[in-house]
Amino acid sequence: MGKKARRKKIHQQAVWPRVVNLEERAQVLSFWEERFGIPKETFDPYLLLSTAKNYWLFATPPELKPLQSLRVQTVGLLFTRKVSHYLKPTTTAIQRFGHLATKNVVKLSFGELDRLRRERKLAYETDLSEGYVIISCEGKIWGCGLYLPGRLISYLP
């Protein structure tokens, strides 16, 4: 008898993420503005939604209510994670909006990027402030890193 194919199960209790209030939205978008210089207005065309530990961007629909009747699996783009008391930008969001950043962008050579991807950290000196940085290489935005004095830690997937 052949093996029965293993099938993933649909999440029947899937519920719509919550639309965040203005105060929470301002808090999340301020993080992007303060850390990377990406203006809050960049995200005006999008709703900010929240699940337990994540924030999601979703294009603002003419009406949200009809969509909320659907049993959804995912909604929009994973934007920011809540990590302990901090906010962490996601790779997806950085790759999409990182080109608009005006600060805390680390430009690596191809060799440095290759080492960072393999070894997950790199001895690195810069005058940037501690915290999450956008990693770019030869004009391409790769994702997120964490800069601590003297070293760069990879959050690239």
Added chain:
Amino acid sequence: MVTLAEAPAYFSRYQEIIPDFEGFLAHLKRDLPLYFRLNTLKCRDPELVIKGLERQGAKVCPVPQIPHFYRVEPKNFPLGNTEEYYLGYIYPMTLNSALPVLALDPKPGEFILDLCAAPGSKTTLIAQATDDRAIIVANDRRLDRLTALVANLKRLGIACALTTVYRGEEFPHGVPFDKILVDAPCSGEGRYRQGYEGELLYQKEGHTNLPAIQKGLLIRAFDLVRPGGVVVYSTCTINPDENEMVVDYLLRKRQGRLLACKYPQPSHPGITEWEGRVLHPDLEKAARFFPHETESVGFFIAKIERLI
């Protein structure tokens, strides 16, 4: 499974509707060209991608008739293993796959349902065409296929789509969709060529009645779209039983009309008679695309407006 030697006999049923039938048979022996779409949501500078791929040994040329599409040589170049793919700058897809989206003509702010969306080439093109501003419901009945769709949405950085896992025929009412794309499961005859190892779907499954599934999907899509809205029905097969006959069934059951469309690829009108049966005259406004005339997968597209 049909072998290349059996192809003339297999396709002889379509001899009347395939132009230059000998040319079509000869074309089955050749590989299709390799194309990709530039994802302008993430990459605004095509040179970044072109130079990157050329450094890896590919030759890249823009396709003049379809914006953001590029042809790649050699045909076996591993696009899926490149950093341009990994970063979501490109989506490898065949040229004619873009045509149903051109027929749909999506606009920012519209509610759009992609009923059979996985793995997401058309969903992501709709998002790109509306600068990530349409509201796309990307549905697929199979969760394993949805995983690929979600991965592609993530890779391409799309924020205007949500995903659902409903049987298309049972997709719930309640959202006032402006436009719906039904890129229906089909026998895939338009993809058939030498070296293709997959069996034709309806032969493989034996009991799968594809036209019945396609009719169910199209009727449901029509009932879901708002009056005045548009449903685009497409398949990558030549078989009229899965194309004109399905649309004819809809036009006899519901109040709709076909809309003519201009395409950037050579096409032929839909047929209005098949195996002695006269079909709805509107079907000549549907379009058929053949592999040997388009250097791509064979396609059928019908754009239908809901009247009431």
